[in-house]
Amino acid sequence: MSLFTYIIEHSNEITVLVVQHGIIFLISIIPAIFFGVALSIIVTREGREKQGNRLLTITAAAQSVPSVAVVAIVFIFVGVGALPAVIALFMYSLVPIVFNATSGMLSISSEVVEAAKGIGFTNRQVLWKVKIPLAVPVIMAGVRSAATINVGTATVASFIGGGGLGDLIFMGIKLYRSDMIFSGSLIVGLLAIVIDALLRLLEVKLIPGSLREKVAG
């Protein structure tokens, strides 16, 4: 029970850390979503499947790079503080988003695109009315994956002075205070769960009706 008393007693400081954590999360993930999806659209344009597949291979390999390595490399080039933390998290979140979005766009049946073109859709209409709606389930899966990873990885960012709940955890490690370690970890975990749940709600709203059954749970 010392775990919960710690949280209750230090709720003010913890709230500050949560907010910090949240800000770092949002500032890194939102650009990652935009850039990632935009990149996948560009790379999967008609006739460029080879580009798309190449990107897929690259990101697949990149997914195995550990977060600590990314943070460390950014630290070397940019230094300490919130900015390098955000940059590192942005790059790290980009990978699963690009992977999923590209994969999703590439997996759309070519006959649906052929029919869309043949009945008179412009390329833009094919993209927005056909390709993207059909790729949304896979894209959202990538976004959810990136979001939960981001929330967890943000703790590592506190290594380079990024702030957030990582500070609580690492301080707890230094001071041999298990209640601090547990509190920090627990809240990070809860944050990840909440964000995932919120994104699932968003996903249900975005996915076209007929494909919803496939994404149950």
Place this chain on the structure above:
Amino acid sequence: MIALQNVCKKYGEKIAVDNLSIIFDQGTVSVLVGPSGCGKTTTLRMINRMVEADTGEIRIRGRSINEYNPVMLRRAMGYVIQEVGLFPHYTVYDNIAVIPRLLKWNDARIHKRVMELLDLVTLDESFCEEYPVQLSGGERQRVGLARALAADPDILLMDEPFGAIDPINRITLQDTLIDIQERIQKTIVLVTHDINEALKVGDRIAIMNEGTLVRYDTPENILFEPGGKLVEMLLGHDRNLKALSLRKTSNFIEKSGFSTVSPEDSNETIQRIFEGKEERVVFIIDSEEKMVGRYHCVVESGEGCSVMKSDDPVYIEKSANLSEALSKMLESGEKVLPVVSSKKRLLGVVTLSSLFDEMSRESDRSNT
């Protein structure tokens, strides 16, 4: 209506379409048929600029298709493909309404049109809210056809539209297409690798091979005068049987050469008929001249025959073609087959020998 002149298309070193010139007349079904790689699909796709021709002119009603924006061109034509390509995230209604919505029709007009089209392709209104994944292959292609016709284009391009459908539904869909064409008279260009489909639905058939046009003519002329090895091979060894399918039984009815009796006639009457003439079958008709059965004369050793009655009348309807008549004859073993009206009234008979006469007359024609 659609005129191709000296059209060529190459993919690298491979010549897909080689100096093709052909005209598709308004209101007709023109079928492009030929072995794989003959260039039929490429030709079709050049008409709506899904593929750009390298050289040559393609004109619709005299105007080059290059004068139009490709997207506008395609909106003015219907396009149906083998895999159908319905939008999985749209309902049947939304799929059909796609082009009208692109053209900014108002909702009431769209609704009316969708209902008309569902009726045209014989799908019930209850299909509107279904998604493609819930439909069978045949139903999907009907929706595909409805979608293509939604904006009432003059031209319909179809690329192996029934290729992915099971054989039974394929026949139904071909019949539906023929029906629809009778009602709406579009200019249809259809690609198929199935020569039987071409013969069945086509007003004119263009046989292509290796990018060139080998023969462009009516199904009749092609069947009776193939004029070449490739065409003969394409038509198959049974092309004479296929030729029979172009002939209506109603044109070959003979009113004499058979006898009829009523159900009340006695066995003696029937025996006398068999003894007097050379017939082996006597048909039983009721007071309304409907077929109700037949009597056979089964020859036994020695003289005379015993009379066998069968309550199962064997006949062919007058709307059937000669190929179906021949099939019935083979099935029943009868060389003299009664022909009935749609109400089963006996109209006459068609005989195996008259079929033979017809076939040899046509093959004389092709030999001259």
